[in-house]
Amino acid sequence: MTTPKDLSHFSEAQKLKAQDLKQRILAGEKIPLSELSAFLSASDRILTVEKKKRELPPTDVSFF
Amino acid sequence: MTRPPFPLVWDNTMRSAFVTCPRKMLWEYMEHFKSPFPSIHLHAGGAWAKALETTRMAYYAEEKSPIEAKSLGFDALITEYGDFECPSHIAKSLDRMIEAFSYYWAAFPLETDAVQPYFTKSGKPMVEFSFALPLDMERLRHPETGDPILYAGRADMVATYAGAVSIYDDKTTSALGDAWAKQWNRRAQFTGYAWAALAFDIPVSQIIVRGIAILKTMIKHAECITVRTPHNIAEWHEQCVRDILRAIEAWKSGYWDVNLSDACSSFGGCQFQQPCMSNNPLPWLEGQFVRKIWNPVARVEEEITSP
Numbered sequence: 001m002t003t004p005k006d007l008s009h010f011s012e013a014q015k016l017k018a019q020d021l022k023q024r025i026l027a028g029e030k031i032p033l034s035e036l037s038a039f040l041s042a043s044d045r046i047l048t049v050e051k052k053k054r055e056l057p058p059t060d061v062s063f064f
Numbered sequence: 065m066t067r068p069p070f071p072l073v074w075d076n077t078m079r080s081a082f083v084t085c086p087r088k089m090l091w092e093y094m095e096h097f098k099s100p101f102p103s104i105h106l107h108a109g110g111a112w113a114k115a116l117e118t119t120r121m122a123y124y125a126e127e128k129s130p131i132e133a134k135s136l137g138f139d140a141l142i143t144e145y146g147d148f149e150c151p152s153h154i155a156k157s158l159d160r161m162i163e164a165f166s167y168y169w170a171a172f173p174l175e176t177d178a179v180q181p182y183f184t185k186s187g188k189p190m191v192e193f194s195f196a197l198p199l200d201m202e203r204l205r206h207p208e209t210g211d212p213i214l215y216a217g218r219a220d221m222v223a224t225y226a227g228a229v230s231i232y233d234d235k236t237t238s239a240l241g242d243a244w245a246k247q248w249n250r251r252a253q254f255t256g257y258a259w260a261a262l263a264f265d266i267p268v269s270q271i272i273v274r275g276i277a278i279l280k281t282m283i284k285h286a287e288c289i290t291v292r293t294p295h296n297i298a299e300w301h302e303q304c305v306r307d308i309l310r311a312i313e314a315w316k317s318g319y320w321d322v323n324l325s326d327a328c329s330s331f332g333g334c335q336f337q338q339p340c341m342s343n344n345p346l347p348w349l350e351g352q353f354v355r356k357i358w359n360p361v362a363r364v365e366e367e368i369t370s371p
Contacts, residue, residue: 010163018162025142036135043166044131 014043065318068094070207073196073214074308075360076253082311085323091336096368097353099335107148108156109236113220115141115165116234117192123174124181124189130174141165155280156236164278171285179272182222182229190222195260196361200305207312215304216360219257225272231257232272240277245288248273255300258292268292
């Protein structure tokens with residue numbers, strides 16, 4: 001059985017990018033909307049794919 | 065007898081404090097003794113509300129694309145949360161809130177959300193609904209000035225859902241379940257919002273509450289709908305008037321009842337337990353608390369700087 005990715009945690013790469021954005025915003029930098037959008041779009045894609053996977057009936061479950 | 069000024073504006077937090085323990089209400093909202101330690105739950109909840117409001121305003125009022133709107137909300141979340149130090153045993157750190165923000169919009173996508181803001185006649189989406197209204201012009205007057213006592217509040221949104229006009233509120237929590245959903249059925253906070261909406265001729269009949277549980281190991285979400293009938297709203301109004309009339313009587317007599325029951329110990333214990341146990345509470349109050357005035361209209365605490 002495949003285990004869906006934990007939807008509530010970012011990957012390591014996402015975490016690093018989130019840290020970078022957080023530090024820059026807290027330092028007062030005005031982050032371009034395109035950069036924030038790119039980060040959130042990537043997160044959205046992962047979450048949406050995983051959400052759909054969860055909603056599909058399992059195909060590889062062994063019943064016994 | 066020296067009396068503190070009686071509040072002209074009341075909100076649900078103040079009424080709730082009074083019905084829990086009149087003495088707690090006196091110390092916290094009339095004499096303005098507040099904990100010197102800011103609450104992580106209030107701080108994180110405030111940043112969360114700001115992030116969602118910014119996102120929705122950008123999407124529904126400024127007609128930004130969903131991703132642009134979320135980007136603005138993301139920025140607002142971080143800016144609002146700031147460098148607040150989250151205690152290590154609490155899950156609502158800024159890092160976890162950022163993950164929760166991303167999770168929330170995957171759970172409730174802007175483009176397909178069945179909950180949509182209600183629009184005013186001028187075409188403005190009612191994302192954020194604030195009000196301050198006289199509670200009862202006939203029966204409820206300020207004991208010093210004679211002005212009508214006002215009731216203030218702020219809901220996250222007036223929305224439509226399945227054709228019904230609704231009060232909508234987002235909550236952050238640490239647990240979701242049956243008890244989480246049931247707690248809203250009788251919650252005065254929401255009945256007061258429904259009362260205020262009806263006063264503006266907005267035909268609200270139900271409440272939608274969305275909860276997001278931010279835990280160290282997972283994030284979960286839930287949604288609950290609870291109705292507010294005209295009977296519920298009339299009952300709330302009568303109770304609220306009666307409670308504030310009792311507060312006026314306590315203020316006039318100078319005697320503030322104490323709970324002496326579960327409220328003293330629930331949720332980790334009342335913050336006023338130590339002064340409350342003393343026959344001379346003032347030194348405890350002055351030593352352990354700072355003085356800040358809660359402004360129920362602006363929904364901020366303002367430090368009292370003069371002695």
